Amino acid sequence: MNKANKIIKVEGLERSFPSTEGKGETQVFGDVWFDVKEGEFVCLIGHSGCGKTTLLNILAGLDQATSGHVIADGFAVEKPSLDRAVIFQGHALMPWMTVMGNIDFAVSSRWPAWDKEKRRAHCQQFIDMVHLTGSENKKPAQLSGGMKQRVGIARALAIEPKVLLMDEPFSALDALTRGSLQDELLGIIAQRGQTSFMITHDIDEAILLSDRIVLMTNGPEARVCEIVENSLPKERTRSDMHTHPNYYPMRNHLIEFLVNRSKSFREELASASYDPKNPPVVRPAADGDTLNQVAS
Numbered sequence: 001m002n003k004a005n006k007i008i009k010v011e012g013l014e015r016s017f018p019s020t021e022g023k024g025e026t027q028v029f030g031d032v033w034f035d036v037k038e039g040e041f042v043c044l045i046g047h048s049g050c051g052k053t054t055l056l057n058i059l060a061g062l063d064q065a066t067s068g069h070v071i072a073d074g075f076a077v078e079k080p081s082l083d084r085a086v087i088f089q090g091h092a093l094m095p096w097m098t099v100m101g102n103i104d105f106a107v108s109s110r111w112p113a114w115d116k117e118k119r120r121a122h123c124q125q126f127i128d129m130v131h132l133t134g135s136e137n138k139k140p141a142q143l144s145g146g147m148k149q150r151v152g153i154a155r156a157l158a159i160e161p162k163v164l165l166m167d168e169p170f171s172a173l174d175a176l177t178r179g180s181l182q183d184e185l186l187g188i189i190a191q192r193g194q195t196s197f198m199i200t201h202d203i204d205e206a207i208l209l210s211d212r213i214v215l216m217t218n219g220p221e222a223r224v225c226e227i228v229e230n231s232l233p234k235e236r237t238r239s240d241m242h243t244h245p246n247y248y249p250m251r252n253h254l255i256e257f258l259v260n261r262s263k264s265f266r267e268e269l270a271s272a273s274y275d276p277k278n279p280p281v282v283r284p285a286a287d288g289d290t291l292n293q294v295a296s
């Protein structure tokens with residue numbers, strides 16, 4: 001795995017919509033620059049309305065930026081691609097199809113030349129991976145919320161995307177189901193070295209899953225305030241991460257951002273040292289935070 005290979009490059013992205021007053025435009029976010037490297041898990045955190053879903057939709061090719069670009073594996077994103085699979089908040093499953101049918105539909109789009117037997121064997125691997133063995137012939141209405149989201153994960157991974165894009169995939173689930181799915185996702189992603197980008201409101205989810213966390217200030221005119229490097233060991237689990245000395249420095253830094261800095265960032269933005277192309281990179285840790293400006 002080449003950590004330096006940037007699979008996604010977000011370059012000066014801006015999205016504006018016609019303002020509700022009918023005059024001019026309202027900028028949701030602008031001058032957004034960051035990247036996602038091969039094999040990396042990047043989370044985006046920000047308050048409601050800062051444009052997280054809009055940004056993810058642009059990464060997926062489902063929406064167009066007002067200005068700026070997204071480069072995915074060397075090419076400008078202009079439309080959806082099977083190289084970028086999306087897992088939505090809702091399950092977005094086809095209700096008339098079985099678990100196998102939903103996954104097979106995606107797999108047959110990816111590899112139209114494969115015969116049914118080959119497709120089914122491929123789908124089965126991913127059904128087994130998300131622990132849905134035995135539920136192949138069930139329809140979405142016969143599944144719990146967690147099972148439906150497992151189908152969404154299996155379907156996204158089965159097309160072997162270069163990047164997995166996730167928009168708060170566990171937010172509608174109860175805490176226990178969310179926890180077990182986070183654990184499973186962590187294991188699957190580590191095993192496959194899957195490059196991933198996830199939007200979340202959940203600080204612990206971000207600390208558990210991500211290598212880096214992009215902090216967005218409040219909208220309108222949201223900006224990337226900072227990039228936080230995860231200072232916990234890569235081999236963390238949900239049950240042991242709280243005991244690591246770097247856990248509270250990480251958590252407190254993220255809470256402080258959401259409670260205060262996401263609102264007051266305009267003052268930091270005005271400081272001469274802030275460069276949107278190279279937002280500050282901070283690594284909160286028990287032995288003191290390290291802050292560095294990293295050239296992109």
Ligand SMILES: Nc1ncnc2c1ncn2[C@@H]1O[C@H](COP(=O)(O)OP(=O)(O)OP(=O)(O)O)[C@@H](O)[C@H]1O
Binds near residue numbers: 017046049051219
């Ligand atoms: N098609 C659209 N037309 C006009 N305004 C839009 C459109 N889509 C999004 N917006 C506005 O853009 C802003 C950001 O919306 P978005 O859903 O991206 O935020 P978010 O950070 O994902 O919020 P949440 O965390 O609540 O899901 C909101 O003010 C929303 O009203």
